[in-house]
Amino acid sequence: IAIKSGCGTGKTLIQKAIKAAIENSKPEWKGLYATTLKSVIDSFCQNTGFTNYLSGGDTHSAKKETSLNAKYLATTDLSLSFDNQTVRDVLIFDEIERVIANSHGIHPNNIEYLFNRALDAKLLIFLDADMSSDRTGFFIEELCRRKRFQKQLIINCRDYAEGMNFNLLSNQEQAMKVAIRKIKEGKFVDIVVDYSDKE
Numbered sequence: 373i374a375i376k377s378g379c380g381t382g383k384t385l386i387q388k389a390i391k392a393a394i395e396n397s398k399p400e401w402k403g404l405y406a407t408t409l410k411s412v413i414d415s416f417c418q419n420t421g422f423t424n425y426l427s428g429g430d431t432h433s434a435k436k437e438t439s440l441n442a443k444y445l446a447t448t449d450l451s452l453s454f455d456n457q458t459v460r461d462v463l464i465f466d467e468i469e470r471v472i473a474n475s476h477g478i479h480p481n482n483i484e485y486l487f488n489r490a491l492d493a494k495l496l497i498f499l500d501a502d503m504s505s506d507r508t509g510f511f512i513e514e515l516c517r518r519k520r521f522q523k524q525l526i527i528n529c530r531d532y533a534e535g536m537n538f539n540l541l542s543n544q545e546q547a548m549k550v551a552i553r554k555i556k557e558g559k560f561v562d563i564v565v566d567y568s569d570k571e
Contacts, residue, residue: 373496374468374512376503377528383499387464388420390497391444394462401461401494405446408470413446416466422446425454449474452489461494468498468508486511491519 377383387405394401405422407413417424423442428434432454439445439455447455449471465471475483490496496515498508515521541547551561 373524374498375526378501378532381532384419403444403462404460405464406449406452407466408449417446425451463493464497466499468500469502472507472511490515
């Protein structure tokens with residue numbers, strides 16, 4: 373299942389619902405969620421009940437131990453190899469475009485390893501707002517060439533920013549004043565920062 377839908381459109385809720393459905397119908401299945409950013413994994417685990425691959429510590433042996441004990445594991449794409457002893461029935465790749473790109477990058481996972489993990493699964497779910505036929509499409513077609521998967525593509529074409537207002541502000545102080553004013557008015561405020569910002 374490939375789901376192309378914008379940021380903030382409920383892809384995490386879909387994954388939570390899928391996990392609940394699997395637990396009801398196939399309680400023996402094991403699942404794996406992989407994406408590129410640790411911060412996304414933290415949030416994902418809080419919302420879905422998956423085990424964070426760093427919950428036991430960030431050493432090689434701790435990650436391996438966590439992977440062995442987790443029925444539903446969430447990990448970064450670059451730490452997938454720590455889960456190589458567990459067969460996972462369900463694989464969820466979030467930001468699949470970057471996961472595939474990383475497998476060809478300076479610190480590669482090896483694209484063949486991704487293919488092999490995917491071929492062992494019974495259900496594959498790919499998520500990305502920027503899914504392309506060149507990268508994800510090729511990956512899916514190659515999987516289908518090697519194994520008989522039934523494909524399903526879901527594209528959310530709705531304008532998810534409909535009804536929202538966006539303002540470009542020139543400095544941090546101005547942004548803080550606008551945010552404080554909006555919060556006092558009882559409005560919701562999303563503040564986007566660089567993804568590497570530890571704060």
